[in-house]
Amino acid sequence: xxxxxxxxxxxxxxxxxxxxxxxxxxxxxxxxxxxxxxxxxxxxxxxxxxxxxxxxxxxxxxxxxxxxxxxxxxxxxxxxxxxxxxxxxxxxxxxxxxxxxxxxxxxxxxxxxxxxxxxxxxxxxxxxxxxxxxxxxxxxxxxxxxxxxxxxxxxxxxxxxxxxxxxxxxxxxxxxxxxxxxxxxxxxxxxxxxxxxxxxxxxxxxxxxxxxxxxxxxxxxxxxxxxxxxxxxxxxxxxxxxxxxxxxxxxxxxxxxxxxxxxxxxxxxxxxxxxxxxxxxxxxxxxxxxxxxxxxxxxxxxxxxxxxxxxxxxxxxxxxxxxxxxxxxxxxxxxxxxxxxxxxxxxxxxxxxxxxxxxxxxxxxxxxxxxxxxxxxxxxxxxxxxxxxxx
Amino acid sequence: xxxxxxxxxxxxxxxxxxxxxxxxxxxxxxxxxxxxxxxxxxxxxxxxxxxxxxxxxxxxxxxxxxxxxxxxxxxxxxxxxxxxxxxxxxxxxxxxxxxxxxxxxxxxxxxxxxxxxxxxxxxxxxxxxxxxxxxxxxxxxxxxxxxxxxxxxxxxxxxxxxxxxxxxxxxxxxxxxxxxxxxxxxxxxxxxxxxxxxxxxxxxxxxxxxxxxxxxxxxxxxxxxxxxxxxxxxxxxxxxxxxxxxxxxxxxxxxxxxxxxxxxxxxxxxxxxxxxxxxxxxxxxxxxxxxxxxxxxxxxxxxxxxxxxxxxxxxxxxxxxxxxxxxxxxxxxxxxxxxxxxxxxxxxxxxxxxxxxxxxxxxxxxxxxxxxxxxxxxxxxxxxxxxxxxxxxxxxxxxxxxxxxxxxxxxxxxxxxxxxxxxxxxxxxxxxxxxxxxxxxxxxxxxxxxxxxxxxxxxxxxxxxxxxxxxxxxxxxxxxxxxxxxxxxxxxxxxxxxxxxxxxxxxxxxxxxxxxxxxxxxxxxxxxxxx
Numbered sequence: 029x030x031x032x033x034x035x036x037x038x039x040x041x042x043x044x045x046x047x048x049x050x051x052x053x054x055x056x057x058x059x060x061x062x063x064x065x066x067x068x069x070x071x072x073x074x075x076x077x078x079x080x081x082x083x084x085x086x087x088x089x090x091x092x093x094x095x096x097x098x099x100x101x102x103x104x105x106x107x108x109x110x111x112x113x114x115x116x117x118x119x120x121x122x123x124x125x126x127x128x129x130x131x132x133x134x135x136x137x138x139x140x141x142x143x144x145x146x147x148x149x150x151x152x153x154x155x156x157x158x159x160x161x162x163x164x165x166x167x168x169x170x171x172x173x174x175x176x177x178x179x180x181x182x183x184x185x186x187x188x189x190x191x192x193x194x195x196x197x198x199x200x201x202x203x204x205x206x207x208x209x210x211x212x213x214x215x216x217x218x219x220x221x222x223x224x225x226x227x228x229x230x231x232x233x234x235x236x237x238x239x240x241x242x243x244x245x246x247x248x249x250x251x252x253x254x255x256x257x258x259x260x261x262x263x264x265x266x267x268x269x270x271x272x273x274x275x276x277x278x279x280x281x282x283x284x285x286x287x288x289x290x291x292x293x294x295x296x297x298x299x300x301x302x303x304x305x306x307x308x309x310x311x312x313x314x315x316x317x318x319x320x321x322x323x324x325x326x327x328x329x330x331x332x333x334x335x336x337x338x339x340x341x342x343x344x345x346x347x348x349x350x351x352x353x354x355x356x357x358x359x360x361x362x363x364x365x366x367x368x369x370x371x372x373x374x375x376x377x378x379x380x381x382x383x384x385x386x387x388x389x390x391x392x393x394x395x396x397x398x399x400x401x402x403x404x405x406x407x408x409x410x411x412x413x414x415x416x417x418x419x
Numbered sequence: 420x421x422x423x424x425x426x427x428x429x430x431x432x433x434x435x436x437x438x439x440x441x442x443x444x445x446x447x448x449x450x451x452x453x454x455x456x457x458x459x460x461x462x463x464x465x466x467x468x469x470x471x472x473x474x475x476x477x478x479x480x481x482x483x484x485x486x487x488x489x490x491x492x493x494x495x496x497x498x499x500x501x502x503x504x505x506x507x508x509x510x511x512x513x514x515x516x517x518x519x520x521x522x523x524x525x526x527x528x529x530x531x532x533x534x535x536x537x538x539x540x541x542x543x544x545x546x547x548x549x550x551x552x553x554x555x556x557x558x559x560x561x562x563x564x565x566x567x568x569x570x571x572x573x574x575x576x577x578x579x580x581x582x583x584x585x586x587x588x589x590x591x592x593x594x595x596x597x598x599x600x601x602x603x604x605x606x607x608x609x610x611x612x613x614x615x616x617x618x619x620x621x622x623x624x625x626x627x628x629x630x631x632x633x634x635x636x637x638x639x640x641x642x643x644x645x646x647x648x649x650x651x652x653x654x655x656x657x658x659x660x661x662x663x664x665x666x667x668x669x670x671x672x673x674x675x676x677x678x679x680x681x682x683x684x685x686x687x688x689x690x691x692x693x694x695x696x697x698x699x700x701x702x703x704x705x706x707x708x709x710x711x712x713x714x715x716x717x718x719x720x721x722x723x724x725x726x727x728x729x730x731x732x733x734x735x736x737x738x739x740x741x742x743x744x745x746x747x748x749x750x751x752x753x754x755x756x757x758x759x760x761x762x763x764x765x766x767x768x769x770x771x772x773x774x775x776x777x778x779x780x781x782x783x784x785x786x787x788x789x790x791x792x793x794x795x796x797x798x799x800x801x802x803x804x805x806x807x808x809x810x811x812x813x814x815x816x817x818x819x820x821x822x823x824x825x826x827x828x829x830x831x832x833x834x835x836x837x838x839x840x841x842x843x844x845x846x847x848x849x850x851x852x853x854x855x856x857x858x859x860x861x862x863x864x865x866x867x868x869x870x871x872x873x874x875x876x877x878x879x880x881x882x883x884x885x886x887x888x889x890x891x892x893x894x895x896x897x898x899x900x901x902x903x904x905x906x907x908x909x910x911x912x913x914x915x916x917x918x919x920x921x922x923x924x925x926x927x928x929x930x931x932x933x934x935x936x937x938x939x940x941x942x943x944x945x946x947x948x949x950x
Contacts, residue, residue: 079781135774136605162602164576165751199602203460207780240781242604244774249465252587260905267897275890309840312902312910316847316917319898323854323891330887358861365803365857366850369796373846376792380457380785381843388847 032360035353039400040345040408046401050290053394057297066300069307069383070243072257074250075121076134079240080142081208082114086237090145091116098141100134109379113206115240122247135242146236157235158198158228159208166232167195173231175223194224207238257311264318265289272322276329283406284325287398291321295390304383313387321395324363325403327355332407344411348404363396424941430934438821441828451831454599455838455912458786460779461599462607463908465585465772466568468592471505472767473560474553478505481527481546485509488523497541505548507531512542520544561592563766568596570762571610577601593772604776606755612769614724615759617679617697618672621710622718622730623648628666629658629730636665647671651720653727654746666727668720673710675764678703682760684753685743693753695744697760704740712736723756775908789842796846797823804853808860811950814935815856818927822852825923826916835919838912848920851895855888855928860950867950877936881929888928892921 070077080086091105100120108117118138144151156169170191178187197218202209209215212229220228245253265285273281292314299306331351339347370392374385445451456463478501485507486499497511512520514537524533524544530552535544548556561584572580581597601607622628630636636650637643644650644667653664678699685696699707711719711733718730721744729745748756800819804812826845830837863880871879899921902914 135776139605160603162606165603203779203783205780206784207778238778238780240778242774242776244771246772249772256905260901264898264901267901268894271894271897308906308910309913312840312906312913315898315902315905316895316913319895319901320847320851322894326890326894327858327887330890334883354865355861357864358857361803361807361857361861362851362854365800365853366847368799368803369846369850372796372799373792373843376788376795377843377846378785378788380839381789384840384843 032356035356037349037353037356039349039352040405043401043405043408046405050398050402053294054290054297057294057300060297060300064300064303066296067303067305068254069305069310070119070245070250071308072250072254072306073121074245074247075119076138076245077243078118078120078135078138079108079242080116080118081206081238081240082116082146083208083210083234083236085114086116088116091118091142094145095138095141098137098144100137100141135239135244139239142237143235147233150233150235156232158232159202159235159238161199161232163192163195163199166199167192169231170194170224170227173227175227176221177223194220198228207240209234253308257308260315261292261311261318264315265292268318268322272326272329275326276333279407279410280329283403283410284322284329286406287325287395287402288318288321290398290402291317291391291395294394295387298390299383299387304386307383309381310383310387313384313391317388317391317395320366321391321398324359324396324399327358328352328399328404329407331355344408348408352400352404359396359399363392367392427934427937427941430930430937434821434931434934438824441824444828445824445831448827448831452827453830453834453836454782454786455836455841455909456597456599456775456782457777457839457909458782458789458837459599460601460777460782461597462601462604463773463775464596464608464611465774466594466596466611466769467772468561468564468594469768469770470557470560470592473556474505474548475501476766477556478507478548481531482507494519502545507546508543509546510541510543512544514540514542517542557590557592560767561594564769565594567763567765568594568611571759572596572598572607574758574762575607575610577607594769600779601776602779606751608771608774610755610759612771613756613759614765614768615676615756615762616722616724616764617676617760618722619674619707619710620651620668620670620672620720620722621714622720623667623669624714624717626667627718627730629653629664630666631659631662631664633665636667640667651722651725651727653720653730655727655729666718666720666730668722668727672722674699674703674707676760677763678706679760680740682757684750684757687745692745693748693750694746695748695753695757695760696741697744697757698741700740704738707742708736708738785839786842789839793842793846793849796849800849800853804856808950811860811863811939814932814939815853815860817935818856818931819849819852821927821931822848822920822923825926826920829919829923830916835915836912837916838909840909840913841916844913844916844920847917848924852920852924852927854891855884855924856932858884858887858891859928859932864950874940877940881933881936885929888925892925896921 086107088105088107092103095103095105095118103118103120106117106119108115120134120138122134147157150157156165158166167188171188174187176190178190182190197220198215201215201218205214211234212225215225215228265288268288269281269285271281272284295314295317296306299310304310328351331354332347335342335347335351335354339350342350367389370385370388373381374389377385482499482501486509489496489509494516495511495513496509499507499509501507520542521535524546527533527546530549531546532549533544533546535542537543565582565584569580569582572582577598577600579599581595583595584591585593585595587593596611598607626639628636630639630650633650647670648667649670650665650667653666656662656664658664680698680700680703682695682697685694686692687694714733715735717733719733720727720730721742722728723744744756797819801816804815804819806812808815823845826848829835859880862884863876866876866879867873896918899914899918902917903911906914
């Protein structure tokens, strides 16, 4: 099945339209970068990011005031993921730029402040928070209380093992349930003995929030990562330039790099426009894009090289157009398949990989366009320029 | 050249062997695949060791030793001090002792450079640490910190921890700690970070305090503390009526953490409060009994990390090996403190540069989503290939599945870590894996259109496209290499899966695809190819 039957499009005719579109896009990107700037993640700015899941729908304002009250200023609180998940992302910049500051305190302080607000009734009693306890602690507590009165019938290690199993059952259930138990009746399905169930409901409480993850990056580390990210993108572009130059020619290399740079720049511009956070994984996606997007260009250049040999009497204009047309089906299919794969990731992969998959989705689209619209015209223009010079 | 029948058979056997081998390597996946922290849940820490602490401690030790030796031999000098850049200065020696002094200093010449200045009949000497020695000291300190952390983590009970020394450049003064499966990260982080320096010091016999402020303490000595005493914060404020408390104690500790044999949580028989009971080794017991014997009526300050936890009276000489640290400890706090004391003090402070803690529920969630997205991607790509290339599309599907199999096997074999970006890498490979086949198929179609026979079209397809396939996969491989260089942890996982996927791709596209086509072409009079 041919997607496009025997295409005979004169691509180079549109070269000025292509360039204008690209220039507009690049200007747009540049404009977005200058005005709204980049939404850099804490990987690059340093700071603390805490993901919290609440039992009931959290009110962002309440959370903000709670944190402000605890003296934790300058935080951003946003709803995370779908509404139904009741998850919130709290982001805090470092309050000082001193690099001897205690990173761990910041996330602890957030936990404490939230606990004061949301688990108020249980602050002073000795009960364990069943939603936040580790299996080791739960097992130890059960062992000390020994609700099933096994201390006489089992040895010490057997006793430990038994309650370890009980604790494991409860904590595993909790982990598979997005980390939160909503009420004690949920534990009925775990087949715990009645004494254990009773002790659990007496000696523990179900906290109203769970800290799902914490990311703390010190300012020095943030700066280092920024430098490395920039260097990585720069050097990979150079790497591609050298590879193409060696396999084809320097002008081909140059054309390819311009197209690549155009792709990366527009992608970053779109990110800036829609204010999507740029994290380490997003930069990884951009680097991948550099390596992937060059493929379309290689395929076209490869065909051009072959056609130059076969069609010695034709001019460059015809050769370029023919090469693009001949590889069109392949380009559409490959981009299509890769797009489908990456789009699935975007839709289904979850919040953590959203930035990453978005970068690839945008990149594949722009990348396919640029090998036709940017790389080929540049090769043509250069050749024209050189032939004019030699005349 | 078309594939001969026998050639074909060997190739098929080889491919089947690869499949069998792969499946063997990665089955069962839950045991063989090494999951990264972002999928398993756990803690990833980057810690900075304050190596200057160790350098300062060494300089102070040398200063103390020199001073003690000078005093012991009755040699006159003005004073000694340690400068801000850790140079040991001994000032005001008499010039006529020059020869003896230089002989004495030779014992330090291995690690220190001595510069002496002569003025007005006096000698001032400055000892600076040699760069090589400093490096040895730093390396040693960092290694010790790593071992102490290792012991603590071990005692806490973490399965498969990773604790390695790390550093950018030639100074390796950072430690990376990875603890999979941790569910109470804050507690473990505290365990790792506490210095846990235990010192038992004797208070000043007459003016020990407690005082309500540091200044008040110094005041009682008329503004000048005796040189071998210091003021420390006292955590039990009951004696000062709830206000801050400070005590004056000897600088030199009678007992330190090195003399501990063991420590454990204990409960006060009456109040039920948690305490830490520690046990001294033989040397500790001897030192302890001598110290208590010489200081009956004084108080014994139990100092933890530079703060006095409690200061019981010494009513008699103590010869037992155990003593207790009392205070307001919760059961968990006491347990942790005992653990930390057992593992030994940290020779230098550590600060946290980076902390990534992923809860296990998030990890599970990520796995679920990643797997689901992968399945959808595979199905969509398979459908796409079958629609576009009909029966030949099966060829591509077989290559794709083989690709994934090999990829999983290689990951399992090298115990490479699968991270969430790694799963994304697999999905990307799915999309890219078909590219090689697409190149081949399109070329075959072109050759068929020009009028070649099926057999020669297939041959032409493969041979013309071979270099292009190498090129495209190689460029993405180069990008993966850069990613590996630049990235850490999860990103490296992505780079690895991408790279392995690409290499497997080259193998399947060229070798396997050709074999499968060879099978199809075996029917000797095939006229039409379903492509």
